[in-house]
Amino acid sequence: MLSNDIYHHWDFNGASTALANNEVFARELQRSSNHACVESSLSGLVLSMSSYVFLSFIDESIWLASKQALCMANAVLPSHQLPPQLAALLHPSNLPHPHSLVKITALGEAPPLADGLKFELHTLPVDAKAIVDGDTVIVYVSTTDARESSRVPQEVQMAVVERNGALYEGNYTKADALHKRITNAGYRVLRINNEDILARKYRIRLRGIDAPETSMPYGKEAKEELAKILDGKCLKILIFGEDRYKRFVGDIYCNGIFVQELMLKKGLAWHYTTYDKRLELDKWEKVARAKRIGLWASSNPEMPWAWRKNRREHR
Template sequence: MGNALRQLGACLCDAIKQQAHEAAAGYGGGDHHAGYGASSEAGFAAFARDILHFDATGEVPEGLASFVQATRATQVIWYKKLLSAWKDSQPPPRNAAEATQLITQSLQTRRKSDLQGLLRFYGLSHPVVGPTPSNPSTQALYPTWPKGVQYEFTTLPVEGHSVADGDTITVFVDVSKDDREERAVPRSVFNAVEKRRRARENRDYKKADMLQQQIFDAGYKVFDGRGSEVLAHKYRIRLRGVDAPESSMPHGPESKAMLIKLVEGQQLRVYVYTADQYGRLVADVHTSHGFLQEQLLKRGCVWHYSQYDHRPELSEWEQEARRARVGLWHFPNPVKPWEYRKNAR
């Protein structure tokens, strides 16, 4: 079982012996919260036992659903992360305070009510956490959304091959870290994720691949990591207010290459305004280096799409690139991409 789990088992035995009169007799027997809530140390013993049980069976505690809003499939993801964190701990948690710390650090979910519900389920108190350092790639950039923004999200790190051209990117969003996303996942997708996990455990990789394709066809993808998996929603993003040269136009390949350079490996902060006729989300995008449309305009990689976007700063950034004759403005009379597309019809 490994040294970490042997330590877990030893720690668990001590805790259960000390709190035997408070702990429930056997997994699934009775209400976890009612059985363990009288003592945080009894809750710690229950948590340790549930971790061991999950490692052996892949099952989450049945009573947890009464304390959290997350689906059972999401709860499975939580316990995978908790099990992995416990195994990696040196030494593993020895008391309620250390277990609380492991839970709060492992489950970086935006739904605070679920984290609080999980802690209440085990009778553990929620720690007081200080302010988080600012990070443009993972935190909101605006105190209030700009006019017209419908919602926002943070992506997983972008892969270079996800860039279609100079103004379109395919991204993935971890559904377990976004309330809106998690609520929108179809039940059929969660079921396919669970079946795929079991197929991989049984080394039936052909079936696992078939289920991954089924998940992908529904607009999702499972990313496999060390001891964990991430279910992510796929989106195509059309950068708002700019238009890049087509691939067959002068500077088209260069514009695409620059976009790849700016977003590859980045977690993007996306502010969605609407969807276009092709199903792409029209959005403002920020990287850890700043506003993506600004970076592209100043480098002469895109035009300001003034027909649809009237923000003066975008026009100013384009003029700055024109004066410097950088990027596509190196050419004397570059063809506007929207005119190119019109003539190509």
Template sequence: MRSPAAANPAPHLHLAELNSFPPPRSCLPFLVRRAETALRRRAHCHSSSRRSTQNQLHSLQIPGRISHGNPPPPPTRRVILLLLLVVVLGAMGNSIYKFLCGVCSDLSDAAFQPHGAHASVAALGRDILEFQRTKQVPEGLSRHVVSSPAAQANWYKKLQVAWKKARPAPTTPEEAGRLVVLTLKNHQKADVDGLLAFYGLPHPNEAGSAPPPAAGHHAPPAQHSAPAHKPQGVKFELHTLPVDAKAVADGDTVTVYVDTNDAPSEIKKAAAERTKARAARNYPTADALQKTIAAAGYRMVPNAKGVEVLAKKYRIRLSGIDAPESAMPYGKEATEALLKLVEGKCLTVHVYNTDRYGRSVGDLHVGGVFVQEQMLKKGFAWHYTAYDKRPELAKWQSQAQAARKGLWAASKPQEPWEYRKAKRNGNA
């Protein structure tokens, strides 16, 4: 039986001769192409013989090395490339996941302990870092807030994320206080205030948008936070009850009350009788007893929980500064500035001495803030060099002068002591 190639010889080329007499290697590709062309022409003319044409092409037994295109890679190379691709995509996926979760930022100790940070800020950073490691909130925090430990843990989770996103990280009490208030703005005011008090951080102006405390809870006032070491010359330290709005006389004088258990027995008796008289709505008797208590230098004052306690009265003259008198330019502004710093707050007072008017001269600290520093920096007071030569007071006044803040916006502001002197001489 004749082969298909012999039955259908291609024009100008005998396939039998091609199979029986292999051409040289240099001519083989040319002859193969001619055979392919001839077979395609024949297939075009006789569509019914397409299958036989395919068989004829396969019968040529063309070597693999002259086939068109690159040979496929061996399976081993293919597997290696696939594994490398999986590893690369996996690494990229982990990076993207970490970025979206907010955990690709610096988690080292230095991130939570920025260089030059205030002691209160450093304490907050350490506790956030410790929470990240142990999931435990600081001991003693529950005494300052009203929510459960589980809720407290939620605060520290939020603070951890907010601290990582802060660029740069907070270093001053004001910056840290602002971060806490903005991060916990949807939480109870009692908890926010208590957390700030726990670290001795001030309450920034942005806190005005915080929701009111829940019914039945009394928000603790911002607690005093004194420096670690008392300045030289301090005779004693006072811890006051919340300051009343009417207690600020001017920009450098404030009246405070201190809870005391050492009052004379007659004063304690008068206080108890006054409480009974008020409960019976016997207000004339209660008012008479109040005068007796006040004459001895005491007063019934609400504490942080709203309960009236027997307290001793102290008039405090801020050491080292002299604010404009009420009738002077910026006198009213100075009074309002001091009121804003201390109203409703519990203060720490470092008392140095008593002046000729019977006032205790000392430094005021509230929530990590040195009150005299703020009054000088904002231009609401002069450095009283005649009585206090601390260089930091002079530096803070110079900063306000350079920035033309407060009273320094005037071309020639008058010193309060010169104003009082002129008033005594009838020239004011």
């Protein structure tokens, strides 16, 4: 069967195997086309080509191998013998273009960056439902990103390929189970502009501010304001570390605007001086205090770190 011959030849660790196996791929396609019933091999073909198309987003050399394989498939299997979904999948024009691809970078320690900056994230559009509260948000970064491309676990890659095959076959129960495996590993397949994108999940704590907890006065307003700022936007996030709750601590920029500055000036957060000594944040908080904006309309608003401490002590 085509499924076994092709699927077991695939090597997720490098594009050279994909290039070398195009000859094998062509031979097996030819053998498949000689069968009285081509449909008997279609499921394996879909699974194989799904792996080519998916991994094309990760490395340009795999894109070249994929292009060759797709051309072979079109030459050997007449389009009139194929279901419309498979004919579309096998058409070379549907392969992602190289301009959207990135080269895989070697794993290893990044060079030291100034001021404690660890790395930078560029996110996919944020969903308002991903706003946890006024200082925490869940974001997703595409695995085509230069930093992410070399870090996708092999088991996640395999699950994505198997899920594509299950969706083609209409086995949605299996597809859902495979997507759960993907999400449990910290990834998700997002549908954006009619395109499936594999993305890594990050839980971000806004650096240097502390917003009221959701059940505190102005907690709901802080969450709603952050959602209003971030909803549907792609963000640049500078990551400086990780807190004890495994959240990445970072500065968030939305369309060039520093989000922490907005939250402080709107009176919906404190400058968290225990962990941050930046004078600008202190100045922005004082501006809101002077104008009695947001939570500063109250004469003595309770500080969220004191509120959390009281909650812990009275459990």
